[in-house]
Amino acid sequence: MRIGELSERTGTPRRLLRYYEEQRLILPDRCTNGYRTYDERSVDRVMQIRGLLDAGLPTRIIKQILPCLDKPRAIHFADATPEMIATLEDERDRMAERIRFLTRNRDAITEYLDAVRGADRPDAAPEASTAS
Missing domain, CATH: 1.20.5 (Single alpha-helices involved in coiled-coils or other helix-helix interfaces)
Incomplete structure (x- = not known):
């Protein structure tokens, strides 16, 4: 899906999605024409990010814990x-x-x-x- 659809489905402005990308919280693929494309998991990922931001977590910590949200039984931070x-x-x-x-x-x-x-x-x- 393209950024407009992700924005619509998550209620997140495109500008904010670009910021998440800049912070490396989401990693879209790029088409040959340079357009961003997102897979279905991106919807859940954006909702997780928004929830963690709403809870008051800074993006630098969110970036560290996001990988653990996909595999909750394998949580380990060597640099915690x-x-x-x-x-x-x-x-x-x-x-x-x-x-x-x-x-x-x-x-x-x-x-x-x-x-x-x-x-x-x-x-x-x-x-x-x-x-x-």
């Missing part, structure tokens, strides 16, 4: 610095906190929807209100 390890631990902890927060919000929305749907049913008995 204490800074990199600390950064990854901090990011893991931030992600875990965000997951807890999102899970709590998802559960609250589910309870609300269940209550609303229950109230919409003509045969539903009124529920007692509980304080959280």
